[in-house]
Amino acid sequence: MRPAHRHNEKQDLSHRQRLFHCSSTPDLGKVTRHWPDILRLAASIYTDKVSAYDVVRMLQRGGNPTALGEAIAVYEPFSARTAP
Structure with a gap:
């Protein structure tokens, strides 16, 4: 009996990098431009x-x-790298 699905970790990582446009240097300009909206969204979720x-x-x-x-x-992977 063959497995229904084989997980390919390398392919999965590549897919996530394309999906989230991950790179070694994040574009923090995008985060800066949308920071007020990010904070509003976080507060709305929290409340x-x-x-x-x-x-x-x-x-x-x-x-x-x-x-x-x-x-x-862009912000999420950056914040995870800078967390203590």
Whole structure:
């Protein structure tokens, strides 16, 4: 019996890098331009003022990330690298 799905870690990493446009030097300009919106979104999530459905709609259109979605995608790996 053959396995239904084989996980290819190298291919998965490559897919995530393309999806989130990861590079060794993040474009912090995107984060800076959208910082007020990122903070508003974080506060709205924290206080339950926005649903998960609305967050997903704000971060992508037609399966592609919006400018705010790209800014968060840039910020997330950067913040993980700089965390203590």
